[in-house]
Structures are given as structure tokens and as C-alpha cells.
Amino acid sequence: MVSKQNPPRLRIQALGVRFGGLDALVDVDLEVHDGEVVGLIGPNGAGKTTLFNAVCGLTRPRTGTIEISGAPAPRRPHQLTAAGVARTLQGLGVLPGLSVRENVLVGVLDRPGHAEAALERAGLTHRAAEPVGALPYPEQKRVALARALATRPHLLLLDEPAGGLGPDDVHDLTTTIRDVATDDCAVLLVEHHVDFVMGVCDRVVVLDFGRVIATGRPDDVRRDPAVEQAYLGITVNR
Numbered sequence: 298m299v300s301k302q303n304p305p306r307l308r309i310q311a312l313g314v315r316f317g318g319l320d321a322l323v324d325v326d327l328e329v330h331d332g333e334v335v336g337l338i339g340p341n342g343a344g345k346t347t348l349f350n351a352v353c354g355l356t357r358p359r360t361g362t363i364e365i366s367g368a369p370a371p372r373r374p375h376q377l378t379a380a381g382v383a384r385t386l387q388g389l390g391v392l393p394g395l396s397v398r399e400n401v402l403v404g405v406l407d408r409p410g411h412a413e414a415a416l417e418r419a420g421l422t423h424r425a426a427e428p429v430g431a432l433p434y435p436e437q438k439r440v441a442l443a444r445a446l447a448t449r450p451h452l453l454l455l456d457e458p459a460g461g462l463g464p465d466d467v468h469d470l471t472t473t474i475r476d477v478a479t480d481d482c483a484v485l486l487v488e489h490h491v492d493f494v495m496g497v498c499d500r501v502v503v504l505d506f507g508r509v510i511a512t513g514r515p516d517d518v519r520r521d522p523a524v525e526q527a528y529l530g531i532t533v534n535r
């Protein structure tokens with residue numbers, strides 16, 4: 298259930314990012330609350346990764362504020378982890394020569410029990426001793442997710458979690474993500490797989506050329522003419 302009593306896990310206000318002469322994000326507002334799964338979608342180059350990078354302190358905003366649990370977002374990785382933020386990367390970001398368990402332990406060396414619980418949640422316990430590089434791609438993606446879950450995040454940022462997955466794996470991923478979004482965890486995900494987004498998200502925010510052009514429930518956003526136009530890239534003259 299979405300909790301709106303506490304400050305949002307993530308509150309972005311009037312965020313602007315510029316690279317040279319290019320406005321990658323313009324006046325972006327976005328909130329994600331505990332118990333909520335929010336999808337950030339938009340065509341290539343819309344600014345989705347830039348927004349994630351700004352939240353994680355990798356890109357310095359030109360304007361606006363980013364708050365996590367009511368406090369200004371820290372910029373250093375260990376501070377972000379302490380603030381309860383975890384992120385998976387586009388692609389895999391795993392260490393193929395290490396075992397599944399070692400990959401998941403990397404960020405929680407002092408809490409091996411958290412790693413074991415994350416392995417179980419991601420359905421990887423039976424693979425724990427195997428080198429990640431020997432697993433099929435969908436299971437390698439699960440390792441990346443398990444590593445993020447092991448930190449017991451309050452704000453989970455997922456960058457294209459369904460990329461390269463088939464229907465069965467997408468179904469399992471949907472179940473896991475819905476399970477993770479609880480009273481003390483909010484999920485923000487970037488994804489191109491529209492059916493997955495529509496199936497897993499409570500709310501969808503659509504970016505185009507760095508601006509929010511639509512926000513709302515998945516079904517409403519899907520029917521929004523501005524969204525159709527952004528994806529098709531055409532204007533229909535009537």
C-alpha cells in the first residue's frame with residue numbers, strides 16, 4: 298500500500314541538468330512514496346538515465362532539489378547507501394568471475410544474512426556457488442537485482458530491469474518488484490519494455506526532451522496523445 302504520511306522517499310523539484318548547450322532535464326518534478334512502483338519512460342535521449350545519475354550524485358544539477366526521505370540527497374556512494382538508496386545499472390554490472398554469492402555479498406560483507414535473504418528472494422539460492430559468468434543472461438540480471446536487494450534499500454532505482462528478458466522472466470520480475478515495494482521501500486524504474494511497465498507500475502512518468510509530458514496511472518498514460526506522439530515522433534494533421 299502506498300504510504301503518504303512520511304515524506305516521499307524521493308522528491309525531485311524543478312530539476313534541471315544541462316550538458317553544454319543541451320538541456321537534458323528541464324524543470325522536472327517527481328515523487329516516489331513507500332509502497333509505490335513508479336516507471337520513468339520516454340524515447341531514447343529523453344533524460345531518464347540523466348535523472349538517475351542526478352539522484353545518485355553522478356551528475357550535478359543546474360537547478361532544483363533532490364530529497365531522499367525528506368533530507369537533501371547525499372552525493373557520495375556510501376552516503377547514498379546509508380540513506381537507503383540502491384541502484385541497478387543498465388546491462389548487468391556483475392563481476393562474472395566471482396560466484397553468485399560473492400557478487401551479492403560485495404556490498405554487505407558485514408551482513409551475510411542479508412545476502413542470503415536476497416539470494417532467496419531473487420530465486421538464486423541453488424546457484425549461489427556458481428560463477429556468475431556461467432549463468433544464462435536472465436539469471437545474471439537477477440544477480441544484479443539481488444545485490445541491490447541485499448542492502449535492504451528504502452529507495453530502489455532499477456535501470457532497465459526487464460531488458461533482454463523473455464515473458465516468463467518478466468513475469469517473475471514483476472512479482473519480485475511488487476513484493477519489494479512495501480511500507481518502507483519505494484521503487485523507481487527506467488524501462489523501454491512498455492508492457493512490463495504497464496503491468497508493474499502504480500504510476501508512470503513520461504519524459505520527452507528532458508521534460509515531463511505526462512504522469513498518471515499506466516492506462517491513462519498509455520492513451521495520452523502527447524505520449525503517443527512522443528513515441529511515434531509524428532504529428533497527425535486532421
Ligand SMILES: Nc1ncnc2c1ncn2[C@@H]1O[C@H](COP(=O)(O)OP(=O)(O)OP(=O)(O)O)[C@@H](O)[C@H]1O
Pocket residue numbers: 316319321339340341342343344345346347348
Ligand atoms: N555526459 C553527457 N554529456 C553530454 N551529453 C549527454 C551526457 N549524458 C547524456 N547526454 C545527453 O543528454 C540527453 C539525455 O540522455 P539520457 O542518457 O539521460 O537519455 P535516456 O532517456 O536515458 O536515453 P536512453 O533511453 O537511450 O538510455 C541525450 O541527448 C544525451 O545525448
